[in-house]
Amino acid sequence: MVTAGPAVQCSSDHRKRRARTLTSVSSIDLTSFLNRLTRLHALSGDEKAAIGRLPFQGARIAAGGQIAREGHRTGHCTLIVEGYAYSYKLTGGGQRQIVGLFLAGELPDLPTLHLGASDAGIAALTDCRIATVAHEPLRRLCEAQPRLASALWRETLLQASIAREWMLNIGQRDALARAGHLFCEIVLRQREAGLSAGEGCDFPITQIALADALGLSSVHINRMVQELRNSGLIEWDGRRLTILDWRRLSTGADFDPAYLRLADAAAL
């Protein structure tokens, strides 16, 4: 059984370290969000304009800062304008499982639109620019524009599809494949978002967080990363990730991008 005993260390050390910094911003860059929505559904000018009219509130959050607390009702949804965010859940013993990673253009707490409180905490992985919209205008928009509602619904379904693949990853693949699989996913998602060219992208994550995302210890993740590096499969210094041999990495990690529903299904 899970011992609710002494504080768990290592990969479960998830205390907040930096204060949250909020800065109201006047003009908000919605291009990555609009690009994401239109990638699969073409939106009319009307619909895009309606999104532009939503009362977004800009803010900045430093790496490690909380965006939403588990079980709390914020009354708004959050768009990642720039940076990485993640959602996580904690066991009673304090172990952390990262259950999702979010890129610019994504809405990590979109589920709260219809569930109210979030079932997972959401925090900034890197320094982030975010923008929040209250639930009310967003719900009204969905009622008025069913196609937009569908597009947002689809966003939440995509998050769920990724969650199921992560479950497969954590439940069935060994540590090396798990790590490789996540690296593949990140590069493709960043590429789709237009935030990276070719075979690499920014991926500034600690090995501790990586371990918590993959259900492994940070010590073991360290060894897996080294093995991937020494095999000439990836380059990664904790910030910039480059995949050196996509073919070998993706096959070795049993990576099939179907679950990401990329418009451009071609691999690297």
Added chain:
Amino acid sequence: MVTAGPAVQCSSDHRKRRARTLTSVSSIDLTSFLNRLTRLHALSGDEKAAIGRLPFQGARIAAGGQIAREGHRTGHCTLIVEGYAYSYKLTGGGQRQIVGLFLAGELPDLPTLHLGASDAGIAALTDCRIATVAHEPLRRLCEAQPRLASALWRETLLQASIAREWMLNIGQRDALARAGHLFCEIVLRQREAGLSAGEGCDFPITQIALADALGLSSVHINRMVQELRNSGLIEWDGRRLTILDWRRLSTGADFDPAYLRLADAAAL
């Protein structure tokens, strides 16, 4: 890395065993579905009637039969009228991860309404009565009745919430807690569906499937189940599940039902 080598055995033996049996049924019982939808959103008589007018097609599927194949477009959604279904994903090496369990009143392939093809296979765990509706009329209903769209959207969000809890379960909890956690979840979900009274419910699942749902080997699941039995926590013969000591089981398994969003949050 995952060896794509010889066939995986044991818990990954997921070949179809019984043929699919389709039987058109004239009148379909939507009460469990309507109950489920109205549990959190009160629906108007109009809205309920609109659901009743949907062109459902009844069918029966024997235990083990396929309901939807991974990657295929069925063009319809499936309601479980009676029985248990599950969704699963396979690794390249053939290992199976069960990524969701579905009870009467639930729609395991609802995500296909907006994603088209399912990212997971769906199969009957027990003999099932199901009912299918084509996507088109369902989409039209969602456009005409935004409140119904929200209710269905919420259904998919609930599935995602459960998926995240499973990720936490598989990634962070030890084998005994994992098993106990799932037992707790099933009893509460069945109770909410009104399909069980008190502290037990039907749960006719093989230990092999249980293992695949929890990311464990069937051998180990067997030992965990025995431990739960010998500790006087549960009774389970592979069919009927009874929780003998909810307090001890739920605390030992680190079970917190918040993620299920039950209308009635009270435990047993």
Added chain:
DNA sequence: CGAGCTTTTGAACGCAGTCAACAATTGTGG
């Protein structure tokens, strides 16, 4: 009644966790 699953048990193995110490890096304040 026998074939085919599923459950159960035992023994040995191995992947990944834990513990501990140190190195490297990053951040901070004087």
Added chain:
DNA sequence: CCACAATTGTTGACTGCGTTCAAAAGCTCG
């Protein structure tokens, strides 16, 4: 700008939870 603190990354040794392998016993159902 440097010294100090804190976090993160790295390495080695040991441990243990859960897997694998194998065989037998129980069910279920044609």
